[in-house]
Every structure is written in C-alpha cells, then in structure tokens.
Amino acid sequence: MINALVWFCLCLCRLVDVTDAVKTVSVMEGDSVTLNIEVQKYLLIMWRFGNTRIAEVNRLTQTNSTYDGPDGRFRDRLKLDQTGSLTVTNTRTTDSGLYTVTVISKDTKYMSFNLTVNERSSSSNRVASSFVVNNSTVSQTENNSDHICCDFTEAVIRLAVSALVGMHSFAI
Structure with a gap:
C-alpha cells in the first residue's frame, strides 16, 4: 500500500x-x-x-x-x-x-x-525654466519626474555643454 x-x-x-x-x-x-x-x-x-x-x-x-x-x-x-x-x-x-x-x-x-x-504624470508636474545667453532668452519646459531619462554618455555631454555655456556667459 x-x-x-x-x-x-x-x-x-x-x-x-x-x-x-x-x-x-x-x-x-x-x-x-x-x-x-x-x-x-x-x-x-x-x-x-x-x-x-x-x-x-x-x-x-x-x-x-x-x-x-x-x-x-x-x-x-x-x-x-x-x-x-x-x-x-x-x-x-x-x-x-x-x-x-x-x-x-x-x-x-x-x-x-x-x-x-x-499613473501618467499630470501637466502640473511640468517644470519651466528660462535663461539668457548672448541677449537671447532660451526657454525650456520638461516633465518633473523621478525617472532618469538619459544614459551615462548623454549625462556627460549635457554636463560638458552646461559648463561651456556657463563659462561663455561668465566671460562676457
């Protein structure tokens, strides 16, 4: 059995x-x-x-x-x-x-x-910013999100461009 x-x-x-x-x-x-x-x-x-x-x-x-x-x-x-x-x-x-x-x-x-x-983020989570470069106003609107939207290479390129723009506006 x-x-x-x-x-x-x-x-x-x-x-x-x-x-x-x-x-x-x-x-x-x-x-x-x-x-x-x-x-x-x-x-x-x-x-x-x-x-x-x-x-x-x-x-x-x-x-x-x-x-x-x-x-x-x-x-x-x-x-x-x-x-x-x-x-x-x-x-x-x-x-x-x-x-x-x-x-x-x-x-x-x-x-x-x-x-x-x-849930999709609502439009109230949008961040608007503007700055002046060479007497021209540049405006940018982006979603305020906790998600990282770029990889390491893109982050380094963005950092380098930001540094160059900052140094250029400081020299003027």
Missing part, C-alpha cells in the same frame, strides 16, 4: 509542473501590455485575474474566449493570441494585480505575472 502511494505521488509530481517565479511587469496607464507565455503545444490555456477567469483558449473545441469580469473592467480590452499570450489594451491602474495562467497539455504548468500600471 505504501509503495502504491509513493508511486502515485511521484506520478502526480511528474504531471504537475509548478513554476514558482512570478514575473513582474510594469506599464504606464493607457499603454498596452502583453503577458507572454509563448506556448506552442497545449490543450487548454486559462487566464485569471485574482480569482476571476478572464480568458481561455481551448484547442479541443477550437474556441478562443475573453471575459469582461464581474465588474466589466476588461470590456473590449483583452486580446488572446494562439500562443496563449494575453494583451491588455488601454491599461488602467485598476488592472494592477496578479495574473495567473494555467497551461494544460501533457503536463500542467502554472505561470504568474504581477502587473503594475503606473
């Missing part, structure tokens, strides 16, 4: 392949995001947002379905391709959360994505 139980557990472990890694995905509000699973061979793929089923592809019945969710939050915003990847269009902050997918073929695989939808 013990041998049969051990054999059953080993077979069950072989059939169910659990992937523990949760992939973290971040996107700006209003953008589209694709949660890629890149599966070629499967019988059934089921996507869930929290505990709510939102999409499935069934090769046996040859159906590809998306669901709005109980509150209609995903209405006309989900796309499912034949590899099982899920695209959410026109993302909203309420779309943030855990997306899980179950892929059933010879084995059963589980994958998870933690999606974060970041």
Whole structure:
C-alpha cells in the first residue's frame, strides 16, 4: 500500500509542473501590455485575474474566449493570441494585480505575472525654466519626474555643454 502511494505521488509530481517565479511587469496607464507565455503545444490555456477567469483558449473545441469580469473592467480590452499570450489594451491602474495562467497539455504548468500600471504624470508636474545667453532668452519646459531619462554618455555631454555655456556667459 505504501509503495502504491509513493508511486502515485511521484506520478502526480511528474504531471504537475509548478513554476514558482512570478514575473513582474510594469506599464504606464493607457499603454498596452502583453503577458507572454509563448506556448506552442497545449490543450487548454486559462487566464485569471485574482480569482476571476478572464480568458481561455481551448484547442479541443477550437474556441478562443475573453471575459469582461464581474465588474466589466476588461470590456473590449483583452486580446488572446494562439500562443496563449494575453494583451491588455488601454491599461488602467485598476488592472494592477496578479495574473495567473494555467497551461494544460501533457503536463500542467502554472505561470504568474504581477502587473503594475503606473499613473501618467499630470501637466502640473511640468517644470519651466528660462535663461539668457548672448541677449537671447532660451526657454525650456520638461516633465518633473523621478525617472532618469538619459544614459551615462548623454549625462556627460549635457554636463560638458552646461559648463561651456556657463563659462561663455561668465566671460562676457
């Protein structure tokens, strides 16, 4: 009896392949995001947002379905391709959360994505500045953001140009 139980557990472990890694995905509000699973061979793929089923592809019945969710939050915003990847269009902050997918073929695989939808900065976060060089006024408007928008090389070039402009205006 013990041998049969051990054999059953080993077979069950072989059939169910659990992937523990949760992939973290971040996107700006209003953008589209694709949660890629890149599966070629499967019988059934089921996507869930929290505990709510939102999409499935069934090769046996040859159906590809998306669901709005109980509150209609995903209405006309989900796309499912034949590899099982899920695209959410026109993302909203309420779309943030855990997306899980179950892929059933010879084995059963589980994958998870933690999606974060970041708010777009408002126009009130814009910084305007102006300075005078050779009796000409130069104005600049940019977004006030905590994100670094340039790489190291661009930062060095900007620093050098700022130093040259500063030395030139000091000499005049």
